[in-house]
Amino acid sequence: MTIEVRVPSLGESVSEATVATWFKQPGDAVEMDEMLCELETDKVTVEVPAPSAGVLVEIVAAEGETVAPDALLAQIDETASAGDGKRSKPTKSADTATRETAPKQEQAAEATAQQDQEGTKMSGKAVDVMVPSLGESVTEATVATWFKQVGDSVAVDEMLCELETDKVSVEVPAPVAGVLAEIVAAEGETVDAKARLAVITEGAAAEGGDAKSAPRADTSTPKDEKAEKVGSPGAGPEEVTPRSDVEDAPSARKAMAEKGISRDQVQASGKDGRVMKEDVARAESAPAPSAPARAAQAPRRADQSGREERVRMTRLRQTIARRLKDAQNTAAMLTTYNEADMKSVMDLRNEYKDQFEKKHGVKLGFMSFFVKACCHALKEVPEVNAEIDGTDVVYKNYVNMGVAVGTPQGLVVPVVRDADQRSFAGIEQEIGELGRKARDGKLTMDDMQGGTFTISNGGVYGSLMSSPILNPPQSGILGMHKIQERPVVVGGEIVIRPMMYLALSYDHRIVDGKGAVTFLVRVKEALEDPRRLLMDL
Structure with a gap:
């Protein structure tokens, strides 16, 4: 029996939401009340749980899409069983299935051969990372920072990235343990409340030192070229571009700037020495950061004389401006x-x-x-x-x-x-x-x-x-x-x-x-x- 997953109640006067993150992917087994995705509204995030146990057979609203209340997000088959880990597109019709079967088999075989050749231990099923619940009237979010890159091992509930909405910053945890196989939404991209952010190969193990690609999903750059930009096996520390997973959380950087706390005043508790928002809350006040420090905390442009700076408005500030003017x-x-x-x-x-x-x-x-x-x-x-x-x-x-x-x-x-x-x-x-x-x-x-x-x-x-x-x-x-x-x-x-x-x-x-x-x-x-x-x- 197929069960529909629909947009939950978004609250008074909220007419739409944006799919921020899918935590499951078609073919994945789901438990009742397990979080499937997160939606983003103008104010808060909204989590969408599974209405029943079964297999996620179709994602109707992809990450980044804008949806209305009660819109169809996905479908779950209560009688199906999870596959052997191969990603498969949900069957929408018999004709579609017939047309897609052969290409998918070829892709799966090609991917398997490539993994064997590279010696990477990529096994288990693919799990989608979806935009989490975003809250009332929030229709979209911006991918602020990826803390993991393709090819990295991730633990369950480990923070993968941070999204910035009109009201709050939303942290996206890993729904399962495994290897980050794909980043769908790159940093700076705007995604709706049901968008897919990334794909994790559950149960897989990353090959040490072999980063597959940079943390940005840049379709204009071949994977091999991106891998060279990050580093190659055997490269010394000085030859490798700093990875995003050791950057401080954007919310922490914001808090440090707003509270006038310098980086060295904060005791980091995150992975690889990353400063988290709660770390800043525990730190004592210190002189405000210098202009170079502020430059690292927000996207901006400065004129040649250094007398001006241009800082992108946060989504919250954009919403405040729009609502007040309305x-x-x-x-x-x-x-x-x-x-x-x-x-x-x-x-x-x-x-x-x-x-x-x-x-x-x-x-x-x-x-x-x-x-x-x-x-x-x-x-x-x-x-x-x-x-x-x-x-x-x-x-x-x-x-x-x-x-x-x-x-x-x-x-x-x-x-x-x-x-x-x-x-x-x-x-x-x-x-x-x-x-x-x-x-x-x-x-x-x-x-x-x-x-x-x-x-x-x-x-x-x-x-x-x-x-x-x-x-x-x-x-x-x-x-x-x-x-x-x-x-x-x-x-x-x-x-x-x-x-x-x-x-x-x-x-x-x-x-x-x-x-x-x-x-x-x-x-x-x-x-x-x-x-x-x-x-x-």
């Missing part, structure tokens, strides 16, 4: 401003922060007050919590609060679900956990989808006032800013108070000016007198 082009975006006296909130925090932390194990911050204040105001002005769907307005009877977080890789917006039902402690705990996951690059698709309203805190960077941009399809976003002491008039007297400017950007297509101003006034009132939250006023 928001401006689509929504009738307008911003209204107000200011809040933060003295009452600050006094309340100072009075209860020690007891709060002792009981709940988390610090009492400002964000829980703002989340609570926004949830309170959204009940009175529900259109700010709604969205436009065609000619309909969808009102949400719940609040999934997006909290914009700046990371070294770019802006992400994890979501605190059902924020209107959570306590102060529950909100602080969830925000803390999402913040840690964002900084570590561990956010999942579920963490970043389903938001109905967003809060952005530019004040942590010192911003005094700004106009935040909407996070589509949401209709409102609140901008927090720096708390600054200013002279204000209270009860007819001039006093010094800790003040914060508030900004609400909203979609004027659905939110009228009256509603927007009312919402911001209610937030202001709740912050200046937090007791109103208890009284539901």
Whole structure:
């Protein structure tokens, strides 16, 4: 019986994904729930497990292809048995099988003869390495670095390459142990969520010192020529071009650049002394890398005078740019401003922060007050919590609060679900956990989808006032800013108070000016007198 493997749910408003890596190849035996491939969306990766045990008989969507939700990815035959290791194209029809049988037999015989002649121990079945799960709305990825080259031995789960998506870096592990027989997608290539990256000959052993080809799948260069570029048997260390499998992980190089950590400050834990992302997290801070070091960390071009440099935008940065511009082009975006006296909130925090932390194990911050204040105001002005769907307005009877977080890789917006039902402690705990996951690059698709309203805190960077941009399809976003002491008039007297400017950007297509101003006034009132939250006023 043939079982279809289809694209899983990609999340709200996600219309497509890119096949990043196939971890199995036609003819391979698969177990139920064994990972077949990984898809890449705009934000995260999505793993596709096998729905049943059997043999993978056909890959419909190759690596690099863009697919829609529920699209057919592959087919599994529950009754078939894995072959003797020879790669075979899945049979699509009897006529196709008849036409392809003879060429494949000839190719297999020729490959076997060549392997015997070279003395390479290539045995076992061929296993495809596919683009892993990429996550919500991510349609493609770029192959950043290959850490292995054709002919190298690989262990199961050993990192083969790293992909760069719009949101995160995705590491691709080896699905089986064996020898890397082919690299299909070279460094720099863009692949979709169901693309095939490479092929591993399972159970094979590489011949020592005999690298078959460079780690790039360059079809314009013959294999023999590429082998000479890497090195030949008997060549001394100084004659061999450094292999990619001893390069630091791209995510680690990024982290070192962003944190100002030099290479010699990091204790590497990866294979052959490779620095991994977690190694950088453990290292102490150091002076920022020099210009030559930065050159090794990102593709760039410099002019002859050295006064300029051109650095390719990461996929995450490209997506941020595109989505923000789309928001401006689509929504009738307008911003209204107000200011809040933060003295009452600050006094309340100072009075209860020690007891709060002792009981709940988390610090009492400002964000829980703002989340609570926004949830309170959204009940009175529900259109700010709604969205436009065609000619309909969808009102949400719940609040999934997006909290914009700046990371070294770019802006992400994890979501605190059902924020209107959570306590102060529950909100602080969830925000803390999402913040840690964002900084570590561990956010999942579920963490970043389903938001109905967003809060952005530019004040942590010192911003005094700004106009935040909407996070589509949401209709409102609140901008927090720096708390600054200013002279204000209270009860007819001039006093010094800790003040914060508030900004609400909203979609004027659905939110009228009256509603927007009312919402911001209610937030202001709740912050200046937090007791109103208890009284539901």
